[in-house]
Amino acid sequence: MQTDISVRHLYKTYGDGFQALKDINLEIYRGEIFALLGPNGAGKTTLISIICGIVNLSDGEVEAAGFDIKRQYRQARQAIGLVPQELNTDSFETVWNAVSFSRGLFGKAPNPDHIEKILKALSLWDKRNNRIMSLSGGMKRRVMIAKALSHEPQILFLDEPTAGVDVELRRDMWEMVRQLRESGVTIILTTHYIEEAEEMADRIGVIRQGEIILVEEKDLLMSKLGKKELRLQLQHTLEKLPGELTLEPIELSEDGHELIYTFDSQQEQAGVARLLRTLGDLGIEYRDIQTRESSLEDIFVGLVHE
Amino acid sequence: MNFYGVRAIYNFEMARMKRTLMQSVLSPVISTCLYFVVFGSAIGTRMGDIDGIDYGAYIIPGLVMLSLLMQSISNAAFGIYMPKFSGTIYEVLSAPVSYFEVVLGYVGAAASKSVILGLIILATARLFVDYTVLHPFWMLSFLVLTSVTFSLFGFIIGIWADGFEKLQIVPMMIVTPLVFLGGTFYSIDMLPPIWQTISLFNPVVYLISGFRWAFYGVSDVHIAISIGMTLVFLIACMVTIWYIFRTGYRLRS
Numbered sequence: 001m002q003t004d005i006s007v008r009h010l011y012k013t014y015g016d017g018f019q020a021l022k023d024i025n026l027e028i029y030r031g032e033i034f035a036l037l038g039p040n041g042a043g044k045t046t047l048i049s050i051i052c053g054i055v056n057l058s059d060g061e062v063e064a065a066g067f068d069i070k071r072q073y074r075q076a077r078q079a080i081g082l083v084p085q086e087l088n089t090d091s092f093e094t095v096w097n098a099v100s101f102s103r104g105l106f107g108k109a110p111n112p113d114h115i116e117k118i119l120k121a122l123s124l125w126d127k128r129n130n131r132i133m134s135l136s137g138g139m140k141r142r143v144m145i146a147k148a149l150s151h152e153p154q155i156l157f158l159d160e161p162t163a164g165v166d167v168e169l170r171r172d173m174w175e176m177v178r179q180l181r182e183s184g185v186t187i188i189l190t191t192h193y194i195e196e197a198e199e200m201a202d203r204i205g206v207i208r209q210g211e212i213i214l215v216e217e218k219d220l221l222m223s224k225l226g227k228k229e230l231r232l233q234l235q236h237t238l239e240k241l242p243g244e245l246t247l248e249p250i251e252l253s254e255d256g257h258e259l260i261y262t263f264d265s266q267q268e269q270a271g272v273a274r275l276l277r278t279l280g281d282l283g284i285e286y287r288d289i290q291t292r293e294s295s296l297e298d299i300f301v302g303l304v305h306e
Numbered sequence: 307m308n309f310y311g312v313r314a315i316y317n318f319e320m321a322r323m324k325r326t327l328m329q330s331v332l333s334p335v336i337s338t339c340l341y342f343v344v345f346g347s348a349i350g351t352r353m354g355d356i357d358g359i360d361y362g363a364y365i366i367p368g369l370v371m372l373s374l375l376m377q378s379i380s381n382a383a384f385g386i387y388m389p390k391f392s393g394t395i396y397e398v399l400s401a402p403v404s405y406f407e408v409v410l411g412y413v414g415a416a417a418s419k420s421v422i423l424g425l426i427i428l429a430t431a432r433l434f435v436d437y438t439v440l441h442p443f444w445m446l447s448f449l450v451l452t453s454v455t456f457s458l459f460g461f462i463i464g465i466w467a468d469g470f471e472k473l474q475i476v477p478m479m480i481v482t483p484l485v486f487l488g489g490t491f492y493s494i495d496m497l498p499p500i501w502q503t504i505s506l507f508n509p510v511v512y513l514i515s516g517f518r519w520a521f522y523g524v525s526d527v528h529i530a531i532s533i534g535m536t537l538v539f540l541i542a543c544m545v546t547i548w549y550i551f552r553t554g555y556r557l558r559s
Contacts, residue, residue, distance in 0.1 A: 052400040053399060053400050054396055054399045054400050054558065055558055056554050056558050073402065074308070074402040074404075075402070076402075077400060077401060077402040078402045080400070082396070082397075082400050084393075084396050086393055088392055088393030088394045088396060089392075089394065090392070090394055091392070092322075092325060093318075093321075097318075097321070100314075101314050101317075101318050102314075102397060103310075103314075104310040104311060104313060104314030104317075105310075105311050105314045105315065105397060105398065105401045105403065106310075106311070106401050106402060107308040107309075107310050107311050107401075107402050107403075108310060109310060110310075147397065
């Protein structure tokens with residue numbers, strides 16, 4: 001697999017002494033969607049800003065598309081498109097001019113056909129002669145994406161792309177990101193919406209207090225860290241948990257109506273059979289059984305609070 | 307060299323001038339006209355010649371310099387301050403453009419505007435007073451050199467400023483007094499000796515003196531010193547900008 005982003009022993013300490021990133025090591029492969037998750041202030045935006053050249057690194061090495069971001073910054077930056085978190089736009093410019101400006105800034109010869117293609121794909125074509133200040137928030141977000149795509153980057157950074165965006169636009173964006181990946185673009189997105197990472201990402205990295213604490217294939221992560229929960233609705237309420245069951249990771253709900261058994265989905269399923277057998281032996285009857293798999297959100301909350 | 311990048315910044319800035327034609331061209335032209343009417347036609351007729359030059363004509367180089375300095379500084383300062391203020395600076399910082407190319411784009415555009423403005427003011431002045439340009443080459447050289455130098459200076463102010471107030475402070479509080487006391491309306495020779503010496507610490511004296519020499523062949527200080535001082539200031543601005551970019555001061559944390 002070709003590596004598009006390679007981060008080695010990256011450190012960042014801000015002027016006020018705040019250590020934003022500590023020994024970050026990360027490889028992102030060509031054509032994947034990589035989701036970077038982490039609570040506010042964990043260092044997601046700092047990491048992206050360093051790779052894109054907006055923030056200077058303190059120590060370490062970063063390569064983008066095989067080019068060192070300091071020594072070969074021209075090639076490295078030309079390969080990158082960035083959609084930042086905040087909606088920063090030139091209010092007085094028209095959509096067309098703003099997007100064309102970005103293309104030129106990134107060193108590409110004018111190509112009206114390409115700009116037209118992007119604007120149409122992002123449903124901005126009708127607004128091309130409008131000043132950006134006259135657009136809605138969602139439309140401004142689209143303009144920022146169009147700017148980032150104007151120079152045909154190999155790598156696209158989306159920093160909280162769907163923050164404050166309505167459901168329909170979010171779905172549109174997911175669709176667009178998928179299409180971009182199919183065309184071979186590497187996509188790195190940070191997000192607060194775990195749902196988004198779960199829906200889109202091939203791999204997931206979790207950052208906490210400036211350290212990458214985990215990088216894993218999404219599916220593997222789900223099965224590795226995912227917990228399963230078995231809930232048994234009892235026919236008759238129990239006063240307390242019978243002694244035979246206290247060794248198991250099992251709880252009795254407060255009203256005594258439910259038994260809740262948690263187990264790793266990795267574990268062989270013998271536990272469930274054993275539990276059900278024991279219940280049968282004890283003569284405890286149940287009306288219903290439910291199992292639930294933990295979502296990425298639960299996993300995430302579990303990880304960052306460890 | 308990222309030619310398209312420089313062109314994009316340059317065109318973007320020039321488009322901004324077109325959008326703000328009233329403010330960036332019309333208003334300096336009008337205020338200069340007012341000076342000509344008041345000092346040139348009204349009061350000037352009652353005043354004698356200075357160094358053998360009619361007073362109305364005598365103040366032209368100084369008035370052009372006044373607009374040139376003010377506009378160079380405020381154009382360049384605003385040009386780089388606005389993206390910083392609105393946050394769109396991220397795009398320039400993440401683009402494959404070198405420091406030199408960024409400066410070339412922003413300062414090039416600001417200086418171009420100033421040169422255009424200077425020529426417009428000179429053309430307008432013609433409507434009020436008759437003047438000659440003895441050394442057209444040096445006149446244009448001074449025009450361009452001053453525009454570039456003070457656009458660089460404005461660029462530094464734009465990076466340094468962290469509020470609109472600071473953006474205005476330098477042109478209003480420092481440059482305007484320096485220009486008024488720099489011999490726009492009088493010859494330094496007319497001052498008492500002590501003020502003549504003090505005036506020599508005012509960098510604008512050298513600019514106006516050199517510029518006036520290009521018009522009429524008379525100057526307060528030798529033309530070589532004028533050019534030398536302007537170049538010194540130009541180099542000082544370049545070194546400051548080089549330092550700003552090298553350290554990332556107020557641009558890259």
